[in-house]
Amino acid sequence: MGVSFTSAAANRSFQEKARNRFRYYSQQALAPVKWLSYTTGQTRLVPHPDRMYIESTNMCNLSCVMCPTGRKEVTRPKGFMEFDVFKQIVDEMAPHVKATTLHIWGEPLMHKRIYDMVAYCRSHGLRSEMSTNATLLDEKKAQKLLDAGLDAIYLCLDGMRPETYEAIRVNADYAKTNRNIHRFIELKQAGNYQTYVNLQIIQMQQTMGEIDEFVQSWKLPGVDRINVKPFDSWADQIEAISELRPGAAAATVKRYACPNLWYHVHIYWDGSIAMCDRDFNSAFPLGNVIDPDGSVRVMKNWNGPQMQDLRRRHVANEISDLVPCNSCSEWAWWKPTLFTSQGNRPVEQGEAQRLAALQNDEHANGADAFIPLNDITFAENQTTNLN
Ligand code: SF4
Numbered sequence: 001m002g003v004s005f006t007s008a009a010a011n012r013s014f015q016e017k018a019r020n021r022f023r024y025y026s027q028q029a030l031a032p033v034k035w036l037s038y039t040t041g042q043t044r045l046v047p048h049p050d051r052m053y054i055e056s057t058n059m060c061n062l063s064c065v066m067c068p069t070g071r072k073e074v075t076r077p078k079g080f081m082e083f084d085v086f087k088q089i090v091d092e093m094a095p096h097v098k099a100t101t102l103h104i105w106g107e108p109l110m111h112k113r114i115y116d117m118v119a120y121c122r123s124h125g126l127r128s129e130m131s132t133n134a135t136l137l138d139e140k141k142a143q144k145l146l147d148a149g150l151d152a153i154y155l156c157l158d159g160m161r162p163e164t165y166e167a168i169r170v171n172a173d174y175a176k177t178n179r180n181i182h183r184f185i186e187l188k189q190a191g192n193y194q195t196y197v198n199l200q201i202i203q204m205q206q207t208m209g210e211i212d213e214f215v216q217s218w219k220l221p222g223v224d225r226i227n228v229k230p231f232d233s234w235a236d237q238i239e240a241i242s243e244l245r246p247g248a249a250a251a252t253v254k255r256y257a258c259p260n261l262w263y264h265v266h267i268y269w270d271g272s273i274a275m276c277d278r279d280f281n282s283a284f285p286l287g288n289v290i291d292p293d294g295s296v297r298v299m300k301n302w303n304g305p306q307m308q309d310l311r312r313r314h315v316a317n318e319i320s321d322l323v324p325c326n327s328c329s330e331w332a333w334w335k336p337t338l339f340t341s342q343g344n345r346p347v348e349q350g351e352a353q354r355l356a357a358l359q360n361d362e363h364a365n366g367a368d369a370f371i372p373l374n375d376i377t378f379a380e381n382q383t384t385n386l387n
Pocket of ligand 1: 226235258259260261275276277278279324325329330331
């Protein structure tokens with residue numbers, strides 16, 4: 001039976017707002033503790049992560065050229081997370097993490113219970129976010145997502161022209177995806193839903209010439225942000241993907257321990273933990289949140305022996321044979337500070353100060369919305385990387 005939800009996004013109770021606000025300030029108060037844990041190289045007893053990434057499914061209906069899934073490079077078994085496992089993850093983690101995505105690899109709208117997942121997050125005060133290719137986002141699904149109370153959606157449309165888009169998003173239809181996106185935005189506006197809409201285009205060779213036009217043309221009521229997503233090479237593991245990089249790879253900087261291992265937990269559909277989405281085939285196993293008796297325990301694995309060993313190798317810079325970290329450059333995209341941990345995207349100059357200022361503006365992302373640092377409103381020329 002599904003979780004009940006009726007226009008959850010439009011109707012937040014006083015208690016819900018108070019709970020979210022209390023959690024927000026508690027989590028902010030813990031930021032220095034997390035930073036100390038990271039910066040002193042703690043490997044055990046690391047505090048709760050800031051963000052969860054939950055893979056509702058790794059099935060996808062497209063064959064996108066910049067994606068290891070689309071290129072059939074993901075060799076893990078395919079499947080869908082069981083709703084009971086999802087619920088137990090949320091039960092344990094909702095009080096402690098700032099947000100969860102409902103996707104890692106795969107198209108989340110292929111999961112039959114995705115609306116129940118969104119509603120369950122909402123009922124537990126956990127901000128939920130989803131990235132979708134929007135090809136399956138018909139009116140009925142759009143309405144259900146909005147009613148379930150999805151906090152943020154990334155609508156991915158790579159290109160301004162059918163020939164560009166359809167060469168990248170193989171098996172998709174440009175006109176149909178456009179219609180779906182416009183209808184989602186209309187429904188959001190008509191129902192006064194607070195779902196934060198990101199219209200996304202990825203920087204790659206094929207799209208670079210269309211990005212300015214894309215940004216201008218999607219400045220519409222109901223679109224909260226145009227997300228020009230930096231190119232992700234997925235740790236340069238697949239040559240055909242690396243070749244799509246627009247320009248030269250970033251210059252190497254002195255290696256520091258990857259912040260993802262202290263700030264983000266990634267859970268695949270079968271309960272296995274990954275260091276991050278770049279380990280798309282679980283080359284470095286980190287345990288499974290599902291115990292043999294069926295109970296789910298995330299923190300046990302977050303600080304389990306394999307995770308400790310991985311952190312230790314990063315702290316000691318012993319990663320020459322550590323796949324995929326040894327070929328990764330995306331670790332350098334960000335570094336936490338005492339009070340900020342902006343997440344999985346490149347740092348831009350002056351950004352921390354700008355984020356702090358924006359975070360003080362409660363209207364930046366809806367007056368009653370929880371405002372994690374890495375998801376608040378940006379100017380359209382800023383970028384994030386919540387794929
Ligand atoms: S170094 Fe790269 S591959 Fe390894 S955990 Fe960090 S971001 Fe992921």
